[in-house]
Amino acid sequence: MNLAETLRIEGGRILATLIRYTGDFHLAEDALQEATVVALERWSDDDLPPNPGGWLMTTARNKALDRLRREAKRSAKEEEAMRLLDEAPPPPDDRDDRLRLLFTCCHPAIAPVSQIALALCTICGLSTDEIARVFLVKTPTMAQRISRTKAKIADAHIAYRVPDDHELPERLEPVLVTVYAVFTAGHHAPTGRFDARVDLADEGIRLARLLTELMPDEPECWGLLALTLATHARRGGRLDESGDMVLLADQDRSRWDHAAVAEAGEILDRQQGRRLPGPFQIQAAIAGLHGIAPSYAETDWQEISELYRTLETMQPTVVVRVNRAIAEAEVHGPEAALALLDDVDSGWHYLWVARSDLQRRLGQTSEASRSLHRALAAEMNDSDRALLERRLAELSA
Amino acid sequence: MPRYAALIYAEEPSSAPTDDEWGQVMAEYAEFSEKGEAAKVILGGEALHDTSTATTVHVEGGKGGDIITTDGPFAETKEALGGFYLLEAADLDDAIKWASQIPGAWHGHIEVRPIMEFDEEK
Numbered sequence: 001m002n003l004a005e006t007l008r009i010e011g012g013r014i015l016a017t018l019i020r021y022t023g024d025f026h027l028a029e030d031a032l033q034e035a036t037v038v039a040l041e042r043w044s045d046d047d048l049p050p051n052p053g054g055w056l057m058t059t060a061r062n063k064a065l066d067r068l069r070r071e072a073k074r075s076a077k078e079e080e081a082m083r084l085l086d087e088a089p090p091p092p093d094d095r096d097d098r099l100r101l102l103f104t105c106c107h108p109a110i111a112p113v114s115q116i117a118l119a120l121c122t123i124c125g126l127s128t129d130e131i132a133r134v135f136l137v138k139t140p141t142m143a144q145r146i147s148r149t150k151a152k153i154a155d156a157h158i159a160y161r162v163p164d165d166h167e168l169p170e171r172l173e174p175v176l177v178t179v180y181a182v183f184t185a186g187h188h189a190p191t192g193r194f195d196a197r198v199d200l201a202d203e204g205i206r207l208a209r210l211l212t213e214l215m216p217d218e219p220e221c222w223g224l225l226a227l228t229l230a231t232h233a234r235r236g237g238r239l240d241e242s243g244d245m246v247l248l249a250d251q252d253r254s255r256w257d258h259a260a261v262a263e264a265g266e267i268l269d270r271q272q273g274r275r276l277p278g279p280f281q282i283q284a285a286i287a288g289l290h291g292i293a294p295s296y297a298e299t300d301w302q303e304i305s306e307l308y309r310t311l312e313t314m315q316p317t318v319v320v321r322v323n324r325a326i327a328e329a330e331v332h333g334p335e336a337a338l339a340l341l342d343d344v345d346s347g348w349h350y351l352w353v354a355r356s357d358l359q360r361r362l363g364q365t366s367e368a369s370r371s372l373h374r375a376l377a378a379e380m381n382d383s384d385r386a387l388l389e390r391r392l393a394e395l396s397a
Numbered sequence: 398m399p400r401y402a403a404l405i406y407a408e409e410p411s412s413a414p415t416d417d418e419w420g421q422v423m424a425e426y427a428e429f430s431e432k433g434e435a436a437k438v439i440l441g442g443e444a445l446h447d448t449s450t451a452t453t454v455h456v457e458g459g460k461g462g463d464i465i466t467t468d469g470p471f472a473e474t475k476e477a478l479g480g481f482y483l484l485e486a487a488d489l490d491d492a493i494k495w496a497s498q499i500p501g502a503w504h505g506h507i508e509v510r511p512i513m514e515f516d517e518e519k
Contacts (some may be wrong), residue, residue, distance in 0.1 A: 076503055108466040109452035109466050109467075109468055150448060152468075155446040156452065156509075157488065157489050157511065158488065158489045159490055
């Protein structure tokens with residue numbers, strides 16, 4: 001494991017622990033950054049400390065202490081941080097620190113977009129540029145949003161803790177949404193190759209599992225876990241020999257992780273008795289139906305389109321409508337599906353990809369290529385762009 | 398003698414002030430504070446962090462109802478400032494809990510804004 005890998009795998013955990021000790025996002029980030037600089041000078045690939053993560057943690061802790069000692073005037077909070085840092089090397093408290101960081105990022109006094117942005121930045125170490133792509137905004141806008149959010153946490157004294165049991169249900173929804181955003185950034189990266197940050201998908205699944213341990217009575221926690229498991233189960237089929245992305249219809253289903261699909265199915269079955277369906281359980285059911293289908297054509301599209309219809313009543317978003325249209329095309333044909341997208345407008349490239357595909361199937365070739373051009377005007381990762389350019393070439397051929 | 402609240406409204410700078418600019422503003426306020434305190438006109442006062450640190454609290458369904466918190470300052474024009482409390486609370490959650498018990502939160506909104514703590518005050 002080299003420095004980059006150590007940071008990718010353990011950076012979020014180290015940062016979470018540092019924030020717990022210092023109570024200060026900026027100080028924690030600066031300290032980790034300084035420790036990284038020292039590591040860059042001292043480590044080489046064949047000469048690593050025996051416990052690289054522990055080494056970074058200790059060095060960052062010392063850097064934070066140095067910085068606090070240099071402050072001429074310290075606030076009571078900084079005195080407390082010094083006392084904590086001085087006392088003992090921070091024990092690895094993986095579970096609690098990550099959850100604490102997650103709940104702090106998802107505090108209801110923080111706007112929903114900022115909650116997800118901050119979590120992607122701190123827990124996942126995504127760059128501002130990558131996060132800006134996720135939200136389809138410019139990088140400086142996102143940088144300002146993230147720095148304002150950190151300032152609000154510090155200035156307004158948002159507590160760094162996992163809420164008490166009785167507070168958990170009302171704090172849950174943004175946490176679920178954020179963990180799913182973490183997973184999605186890993187399953188389908190915002191920049192570079194689509195699988196560039198596959199570690200984040202694993203992190204999303206891990207966080208979802210932690211949430212089911214924290215709140216075993218919340219069906220939507222299980223729904224999120226089942227959704228991430230069933231979706232990620234398909235990762236083995238998404239890549240061809242040349243490293244290009246393969247669409248669902250063309251994937252080799254023998255390369256899917258059928259054990260993960262089965263685990264997701266069992267989880268969902270156990271929750272069904274509670275009769276509290278929510279958006280994550282519904283999406284998990286859809287992912288599960290794809291997972292057990294022997295082929296694209298033999299997929300239960302009828303059931304999937306009905307599930308999307310139900311989901312749309314809970315989440316009337318462009319994303320849900322586009323997915324519903326794709327499913328309905330298999331049940332009622334491309335014309336009916338295209339009509340579902342008539343009054344939809346969005347810069348989301350998959351809207352235009354779906355429209356283009358339906359137009360192509362209806363023989364409307366020039367409309368189909370216009371839609372693809374529209375799709376290509378959006379920001380997307382390199383794999384999506386390559387795929388769309390191949391399609392455009394096929395259309396014009 | 399009648400008492401008055403003097404509420405300070407100003408445009409928020411888009412970027413952080415330089416040390417010089419900040420120093421000048423602080424000196425001007427210090428001058429006013431000294432004068433007002435000497436004349437026993439000023440009974441108290443605080444500087445607030447800017448509106449991006451604000452949280453607006455509303456209780457849906459009246460007393461004891463669901464507490465709705467929103468990021469940002471209170472922005473409606475129909476409701477007008479009707480009073481204020483100075484709260485000392487453990488953290489923002491604690492402050493929100495208290496704010497939600499102010500009757501104004503049941504039919505209106507409470508903007509909770511952190512107070513700036515200056516180094517010399519510690």
